[in-house]
Amino acid sequence: MSARKNARWFWPGWMHRKHRRKAKIAQVRQRDGDKCWRCNHPMRFEGPPNCGKAATIEHLTPLCHGGTWALDNLVLCHPGCNKHLGTFPRERKERMRINRPASPGAGARDARPGCP
Numbered sequence: 052m053s054a055r056k057n058a059r060w061f062w063p064g065w066m067h068r069k070h071r072r073k074a075k076i077a078q079v080r081q082r083d084g085d086k087c088w089r090c091n092h093p094m095r096f097e098g099p100p101n102c103g104k105a106a107t108i109e110h111l112t113p114l115c116h117g118g119t120w121a122l123d124n125l126v127l128c129h130p131g132c133n134k135h136l137g138t139f140p141r142e143r144k145e146r147m148r149i150n151r152p153a154s155p156g157a158g159a160r161d162a163r164p165g166c167p
């Protein structure tokens with residue numbers, strides 16, 4: 052008899068979408084801090100996800116434009132800011148940022164590797 056008779060239903064690499072999103076938010080938060088990428092105001096990480104100051108994942112290069120879930124492509128935004136940024140190309144989103152950090156220390160994340 053074949054040993055493959057009992058196929059596994061459970062995929063070990065699988066995670067619930069909600070948990071995977073939360074894990075990504077935690078990773079980006081560790082890199083960028085608690086401020087919204089667009090408006091530089093603090094976000095709330097506890098509380099309901101539909102709260103206006105909740106943290107949402109924003110793809111700098113939208114998935115529909117070939118963007119990925121790589122950490123380099125992700126930033127955290129308020130739901131409203133996220134909606135405002137929409138699916139514009141990355142260069143345009145960079146221009147749409149308000150209250151950019153002026154101090155050299157806070158702008159460290161702008162020095163991305165691979166950028167000329």
Ligand SMILES: [Zn+2]
Binds near residue numbers: 087089
């Ligand atoms: Zn914001």
